[in-house]
Amino acid sequence: MHKHHFIATSALLHPHRFCSRTLDRWWQSPQQIWLSSRGVHSHKAGNLVTVRAQVTTEAPAKVAKVSKKDDEGVVVNKYKPKDPYVGLCLINTKITGDDAPGETNHIVFSTEGEVPYREGQSIGVIADGVDKNGKPHKLRLYSIASSAIGDFGDSKTVSLCVKRLVYTNDQGEIVKGVCSNFLCDLKPGAPVKITGPVGKEMLMPKDQNATIIMLATGTGIAPFRAFLWKMFFEKHEDYKVRAPLQMFFPFFLTSSMALHGSSWEFLQEFEKMKELAPDNFRVDFAVSREQTNEKGEKMYIQTRMAQYAKELWELLKKDNTYVYMCGLKGMEKGIDDIMVSLAAEDGIDWLTYKKELKKAEQWNVEVY
Template identity: 80%
Template sequence: MYWVVVHAGEVPYREGQSIGVIADGEDKNGKPHKLRLYSIASSALGDFGDSKTVSLCVKRLVYTNDQGEVVKGVCSNFLCDLKPGAEVKITGPVGKEMLMPKDPNATIIMLATGTGIAPFRSFLWKMFFEEHEDYKYTGLAWLFLGVPTSDTLLYKEELEKMKEMAPDNFRLDFAVSREQTNAAGEKMYIQTRMAEYKEELWELLKKDNTYVYMCGLKGMEKGIDDIMLDLAAKDGINWLDYKKQLKKSEQWNVEVY
């Protein structure tokens, strides 16, 4: 995993948006590479507070295909191999699905796997690392971050610092699937960790000012649905119908791949 800061000049963006990156060079057909979208991992002010940079969280993609050939992801390797001062073609910003709620008293539940932490880092920087005349976060932010091993916990020190700074406003739970298990001995995936708080999470989901954001691997979505199906049924509620209502009111926001 790499943290890339792009000096973007006058490219205003909002927390939760993405930018497109076009890698240098051409594809096998001699055409320019297609743009790849990356969630922005910095607040609108940027990591240096001057509104001139965009931070991205990038995982270098390298794998061996069925023919035994080593394949490298075009854009991820381009970004990870950049030298300071290199020029980068970018587009955007784009995206409405993951925009941070404007209500400073909202309950914001963030569900991330791997580099899916990117938009939530942008949220949390605005909430806890910055001061704004027109915004002071007073609600509850609760982050569930799932990764395979503890050495892939992105921004761990930052997140723990935020928890120290705002213990009443920020809750933080990690799910490390290859190292942790629950009481039943099951691997600790993000939905497994959430199940430990399922009653509390369900009560929060019944409130009008609770917003859920999910970013990362698509596989976690079904596991979370499975938890909520049973909880909702106890209250005589059809979870899939209820989730549609949440989506309509922009309280259930999903960006998975």
């Protein structure tokens, strides 16, 4: 039986629509749960001072494990760009308030069970139309935001969390991302070309006693929504929580997201957990844009990590701790800056030790 402990950090949690009947149908209450969440906001790396120390201690050796990537049941590249699967848009819901910075949508596609995937994988989407050269648009990869059985629990759908990309270039021109705008504009019933699934890097560990640290910025929350949906809202005889479940879950929560429209609905998920485990489940929310650390610095994701750095370093020295990082490219360097200092205090070279963590599948990164 899997006994997963979760410790998660995120800079932006994108909610989704769901009904209480869905939760009632798929909920399985863990015996022991402890969730602590605090606000974080990250657009760029903060300034952290790296402390250098003499490295004299050999890093702890990692034990051999069964690789998650050897699972024969994991499907990869069933559908390719030249012969994609054509699914249908079932739901396309804007999940950010009107005055929120940017627009993010929760989108559900019907696949009729023809696109089997696992939590942590991605699918490709090919936007309709052609590029400036008259050729079909190239596919864009998106992390899957639903568990393997989908939001409806029938293994016939796949969900994405998509931010509409709109920015002004150096020439002052407004540029719109082709695929993100195509997806955010999709109407229910519209066809969509899907490739994949792809990826094994972000698959959940096979370790039955895993402690999982999840770090996300932006729509990087997608694979973790898949992880958590499986853990909290589904019944799996071989995937139960038998031990206390602890989570750090800082996330970006603007006032507009918290107070307006459908974006508030994701909090029903946490409220349901509190109802089912009132003595063992705790949720603390904060408006991250107003939050600073004890030095008055803005609360970037690595700034929040620094507050728990020693605890996290102790966990990372254990063979059953797994880090999952998904989001913006700059986030990993910010985390490295913190861990270099802490590892050096023990005489360990962090970058060398991180290589060992990667070999042991304890350090898993998907950034864009």
